Amino acid sequence: MRTLGSVGDIPLGEGRTFAVDGEMIAVFRLRDGSVRALSAVCPHQGGPLADGQIDMKQVVCPLHLYSWDLATGCSLSGQEAVSVYPVRVDNDQLILEM
Amino acid sequence: MIKQRLVVIGNGMAGARTVEEILARGGDFDITMFGDEPYGNYNRIMLSNVLAGVEDESGIFLNDLNWYADNGITLHAGVRVDRIDRRRRTVHGSDGSETAYDKLVIATGSSAFVPPIKGAHVPGRGYHQGVFVFRTLDDTRAMIRYAREHERAVVIGGGLLGLEAARGLQNHLGHVTLVHAMGHLMNTQLNERAGRTLQATIEQKLGIDVVVDGMTTEILGKHAVTGVKLADRRVIDCDVVVMAAGIRPNSQLAADSGLVVERGVVVDDQMRAAGEDDIYVVGECAQHRGEVYGLVAPLWDQAKVLADHVTGANAAAAYEGSQVSTKLKVAGVDVAAMGLQSPEHEDDELLEFAEPKRGVYKNVIIRDDRLVGATLVGDNSKALALIKAFEKGLPLPEDRAALLFDLGGPAAEESVADMPDDEQVCNCNGVSKGALRSCVDAGCKTVSGVMDKTRAGKGCGTCKPLVQRIVDWANGGEAEEDSAASYYVPGVPMPKPELMDAIRLYELRSVSSVFAKLGGEEDAKSKMGLASLLKMIWGAEYVDERDARFINDRVHANIQRDGTFSVVPQMKGGVTTPANLRRIAEVAERHGVPMVKLTGGQRIDLLGIPKEKLPQIWAELDMPSGYAYAKSFRTVKTCVGSDFCRFGVGDSTALGIAIEERYQGIEGPGKMKLAVTGCPRNCAEAYVKDLGVVAIDGGKWEIYVGGAAGAHVRKGDLLATVGSADEVITLTGRFLQYYRENGNWLERTYAWVPRVGIEKIRAVVVDDAEGIAADLDARMAAAVGAYKDPWKERAEPATPGQFRTSLPLTVLPQVPVRA
Numbered sequence: 001m002r003t004l005g006s007v008g009d010i011p012l013g014e015g016r017t018f019a020v021d022g023e024m025i026a027v028f029r030l031r032d033g034s035v036r037a038l039s040a041v042c043p044h045q046g047g048p049l050a051d052g053q054i055d056m057k058q059v060v061c062p063l064h065l066y067s068w069d070l071a072t073g074c075s076l077s078g079q080e081a082v083s084v085y086p087v088r089v090d091n092d093q094l095i096l097e098m
Numbered sequence: 099m100i101k102q103r104l105v106v107i108g109n110g111m112a113g114a115r116t117v118e119e120i121l122a123r124g125g126d127f128d129i130t131m132f133g134d135e136p137y138g139n140y141n142r143i144m145l146s147n148v149l150a151g152v153e154d155e156s157g158i159f160l161n162d163l164n165w166y167a168d169n170g171i172t173l174h175a176g177v178r179v180d181r182i183d184r185r186r187r188t189v190h191g192s193d194g195s196e197t198a199y200d201k202l203v204i205a206t207g208s209s210a211f212v213p214p215i216k217g218a219h220v221p222g223r224g225y226h227q228g229v230f231v232f233r234t235l236d237d238t239r240a241m242i243r244y245a246r247e248h249e250r251a252v253v254i255g256g257g258l259l260g261l262e263a264a265r266g267l268q269n270h271l272g273h274v275t276l277v278h279a280m281g282h283l284m285n286t287q288l289n290e291r292a293g294r295t296l297q298a299t300i301e302q303k304l305g306i307d308v309v310v311d312g313m314t315t316e317i318l319g320k321h322a323v324t325g326v327k328l329a330d331r332r333v334i335d336c337d338v339v340v341m342a343a344g345i346r347p348n349s350q351l352a353a354d355s356g357l358v359v360e361r362g363v364v365v366d367d368q369m370r371a372a373g374e375d376d377i378y379v380v381g382e383c384a385q386h387r388g389e390v391y392g393l394v395a396p397l398w399d400q401a402k403v404l405a406d407h408v409t410g411a412n413a414a415a416a417y418e419g420s421q422v423s424t425k426l427k428v429a430g431v432d433v434a435a436m437g438l439q440s441p442e443h444e445d446d447e448l449l450e451f452a453e454p455k456r457g458v459y460k461n462v463i464i465r466d467d468r469l470v471g472a473t474l475v476g477d478n479s480k481a482l483a484l485i486k487a488f489e490k491g492l493p494l495p496e497d498r499a500a501l502l503f504d505l506g507g508p509a510a511e512e513s514v515a516d517m518p519d520d521e522q523v524c525n526c527n528g529v530s531k532g533a534l535r536s537c538v539d540a541g542c543k544t545v546s547g548v549m550d551k552t553r554a555g556k557g558c559g560t561c562k563p564l565v566q567r568i569v570d571w572a573n574g575g576e577a578e579e580d581s582a583a584s585y586y587v588p589g590v591p592m593p594k595p596e597l598m599d600a601i602r603l604y605e606l607r608s609v610s611s612v613f614a615k616l617g618g619e620e621d622a623k624s625k626m627g628l629a630s631l632l633k634m635i636w637g638a639e640y641v642d643e644r645d646a647r648f649i650n651d652r653v654h655a656n657i658q659r660d661g662t663f664s665v666v667p668q669m670k671g672g673v674t675t676p677a678n679l680r681r682i683a684e685v686a687e688r689h690g691v692p693m694v695k696l697t698g699g700q701r702i703d704l705l706g707i708p709k710e711k712l713p714q715i716w717a718e719l720d721m722p723s724g725y726a727y728a729k730s731f732r733t734v735k736t737c738v739g740s741d742f743c744r745f746g747v748g749d750s751t752a753l754g755i756a757i758e759e760r761y762q763g764i765e766g767p768g769k770m771k772l773a774v775t776g777c778p779r780n781c782a783e784a785y786v787k788d789l790g791v792v793a794i795d796g797g798k799w800e801i802y803v804g805g806a807a808g809a810h811v812r813k814g815d816l817l818a819t820v821g822s823a824d825e826v827i828t829l830t831g832r833f834l835q836y837y838r839e840n841g842n843w844l845e846r847t848y849a850w851v852p853r854v855g856i857e858k859i860r861a862v863v864v865d866d867a868e869g870i871a872a873d874l875d876a877r878m879a880a881a882v883g884a885y886k887d888p889w890k891e892r893a894e895p896a897t898p899g900q901f902r903t904s905l906p907l908t909v910l911p912q913v914p915v916r917a
């Protein structure tokens with residue numbers, strides 16, 4: 001279990017990257033307040049997923065606009081999947097179970 | 099019982115269609131097809147669209163190899179039949195094969211006719227390497243490949259094929275000249291007035307040079323083509339030549355095999371070769387009642403008769419010849435012609451209408467109360483009705499003018515319910531009303547879906563309105579909306595005008611409120627378009643949710659392949675100062691910027707900047723953003739103009755700077771790139787900009803709109819000629835505002851202007867026909883007033899971690915460093 005910081009570090013509807021034990025993890029704060037965590041590197045050509053746009057379901061990589069399911073990490077556009085990590089908010093703190 | 103063996107020579111449009119018709123009648127044959135071309139069967143007429151870049155190669159295939167397999171047809175693709183042995187009833191292929199037949203179909207089509215011109219061929223090597231014909235997919239591919247690497251083409255032949263070739267080539271190279279041996283274009287179909295009207299349109303609207311009465315005598319250049327020479331000794335420089343001087347039926351094989359051949363292979367009304375019981379001929383290689391056709395419509399009818407007869411489905415079926423009409427497949431240039439060009443008998447009635455300024459010429463010729471000829475140039479609105487009256491010999495309205503014009507009131511359109519099922523709707527692709535109806539019945543409910551499936555409407559396009567009506571009717575009223583196609587963004591099911599009304603009605607000022615009220619679910623791919631629209635509508639009242647922005651707009655820079663960004667400071671009109679250059683140089687040096695580059699937009703780009711460094715670099719540069727990242731007003735390119743240039747007739751630099759000063763940073767549906775140039779030599783490339791201004795003699799300025807020279811190349815349309823720089827600035831703002839309010843998301847002006855039509859735009863923007871000019875000006879002024887330089891957003895991040903790095907995974911930069 002790791003505390004990444006305050007949920008307020010991530011603006012509503014955006015993502016930010018956190019380094020955890022040499023892994024880069026993109027954490028997104030959905031508009032309903034819930035959070036999701038995925039591997040930060042786009043499997044297509046290494047794009048920064050945390051810079052992508054999201055909705056309740058998907059993140060769209062900013063480089064070539066392929067998209068991934070925020071809950072499962074599965075690609076919605078025929079690419080490889082990305083890893084997903086369990087993450088939650090406790091008392092305004094972002095907690096990654098890892 | 100052993101099946102009868104049916105062999106088909108030629109796997110083109112007629113051969114394949116005949117087999118389809120035979121299969122549709124349950125014909126039980128063992129079928130073998132030979133095709134000289136190494137493919138399944140494709141729609142040859144669409145090669146024009148492939149060349150013009152409006153259709154993909156993959157979209158023109160009619161039957162792929164699976165179709166042959168599924169129907170038990172043996173296809174020898176890439177094998178030519180060299181000989182028919184009528185006595186032994188066998189055909190002999192170029193691969194050494196020998197195949198026996200009980201019934202034979204010859205469908206060898208035509209080849210391009212190449213007049214005997216010196217230099218067209220290189221001894222022993224076929225065509226000179228820069229010389230092409232336009233008949234097959236391979237011809238088209240080779241032409242595209244070569245044209246892309248060359249600059250000037252000459253097309254020999256000003257008929258349908260030559261015109262389509264010339265237009266298509268413009269998609270790949272810069273300059274096209276059309277050389278026609280006769281006195282006017284399309285002389286087989288059009289009379290002289292029509293041909294001249296067409297020529298003016300081709301020259302002015304498309305920018306193709308046309309030479310008539312031009313006999314080409316020689317192709318110049320030894321290793322590479324350097325030009326063509328005409329009989330009057332004129333030389334036209336070029337590096338590509340396309341021959342479109344006509345076609346000749348492929349009848350040699352039949353002649354060598356002892357069949358009766360005149361211009362084509364002579365056939366009877368059952369499509370059998372003269373005097374033969376088991377050999378049929380169909381398509382362009384057939385000569386029926388003295389006629390040889392060069393269009394597809396006749397072969398749809400021929401194939402039906404042939405199939406009826408060979409399968410015994412209707413042994414009495416007879417082909418009686420076709421009344422053909424032709425249409426030009428060049429976007430924006432309407433031409434349709436049928437029958438006579440001019441009256442021939444004394445008592446033929448002629449109705450003629452000409453409006454050369456608009457490029458319109460129309461006529462109809464009537465004999466004994468029947469339509470025997472019609473020509474439409476520049477306005478095809480009556481084409482469908484005329485073609486029908488012509489082909490079927492329908493009775494004509496008493497008020498003859500109704501043939502040429504819609505005379506008020508709803509046009510008396512025949513009810514589609516009353517059309518017989520087998521009536522052909524799309525002549526280019528041979529699609530009947532019945533086929534459209536079954537497509538809808540099978541579950542395809544939208545017009546574009548039906549068009550994709552049946553290919554109806556995908557040739558010359560004339561029948562599209564009728565296809566629409568039939569699909570509507572088959573759906574029991576209205577076709578289902580091609581939903582997503584008309585939406586402004588995919589996530590909110592509304593076209594732009596409706597969406598704007600709803601946004602105003604419910605006072606939706608943020609992207610999330612639009613989803614909540616109108617969209618149901620939030621959609622990542624729709625956010626950016628909505629953000630742009632809301633900002634345009636509400637200006638300062640827009641509630642800016644940063645997550646609605648694309649990353650570039652969140653950090654005011656353009657993301658690059660390795661997650662770094664590029665920084666392009668404003669440099670109005672491309673003009674800078676030594677002090678500014680020094681500052682840029684110092685910042686670049688201090689931060690080890692990997693590359694400093696002059697852009698195509700006349701400014702300086704600092705590439706490879708990590709996100710977290712952006713605010714510092716802006717602060718040190720202390721220059722406004724050049725907006726090289728957003729869907730917004732980008733640059734105004736200028737030339738040196740009258741202050742320095744010896745040809746300059748207007749101060750293009752000053753005007754360009756003034757325009758950029760005023761409209762900097764304005765956002766819109768797409769990028770807006772402008773230019774102002776000091777004379778028609780056009781060094782600032784103003785003819786190919788979203789809005790381009792050209793100084794002309796007498797202190798005047800021409801304003802062109804809808805030009806492009808990116809993924810698409812298009813010369814802008816002249817919007818207006820005005821007498822002062824102030825008028826240019828006003829009209830620029832009004833035009834941009836009209837585009838901002840009406841363009842679809844990501845629709846650049848090169849698509850929007852032709853969609854709306856320059857006449858309409860001119861009426862609104864220049865002549866204020868709708869009385870909205872003042873409102874447009876006011877809304878633009880408000881947007882201008884709301885401009886804030888985004889690079890000022892640097893002392894305090896707008897959101898937490900706005901400039902925090904998103905991927906320090908690899909050691910940056912991944913881009914090469916060119917210092």
Ligand code: SRM
Pocket residue numbers: 656657658659664666695696697698699700701703726732733769771806807808809810846
């Ligand atoms: C920097 C520059 C190339 C250069 O080194 O000169 C450039 C760079 C890019 N262009 Fe461009 N274009 C640049 C001038 C042009 C021009 C020429 C001009 O502006 O005079 C054109 C043709 C005119 C036009 O816009 O049509 C041009 C037509 C495009 C297009 C095709 C647009 C179209 O619809 O035809 C795209 C793709 C798009 O917009 O979807 C594009 C997209 C891009 C992007 C933004 C691709 C992207 O999304 O990342 C490139 C960013 C590269 C980077 O790493 O920063 N760029 N691009 C030029 C910047 C000019 C400036 O000062 O603002």
Ligand SMILES: Cc1cc2nc3c(=O)[nH]c(=O)nc-3n(C[C@H](O)[C@H](O)[C@H](O)COP(=O)(O)OP(=O)(O)OC[C@H]3O[C@@H](n4cnc5c(N)ncnc54)[C@H](O)[C@@H]3O)c2cc1C
Pocket residue numbers: 107108109110111112113132133134135142143144145146177178179180205206207208232233234259348351380381382383391392393394395397425427526557558
């Ligand atoms: C660019 C272009 C645009 C056109 N646009 C239009 C249009 O808008 N409207 C219209 O009505 N018509 C148009 N046409 C004409 C139309 O394509 C033809 O009328 C039609 O293709 C004729 O069909 P066909 O089967 O007789 O000949 P083809 O389609 O030419 O088929 C004949 C086939 O037989 C093969 N073949 C020939 N000899 C042999 C042999 N000995 N052994 C084996 N195979 C052989 C050939 O390789 C070819 O594949 C256009 C033509 C071109 C080239």
Ligand code: SF4
Pocket residue numbers: none
């Ligand atoms: S032409 Fe292509 S590669 Fe070059 S800058 Fe423009 S988008 Fe990038």
Ligand code: FES
Pocket residue numbers: 042043044045046047061062063064065066
């Ligand atoms: S790098 Fe993410 S889509 Fe290409």
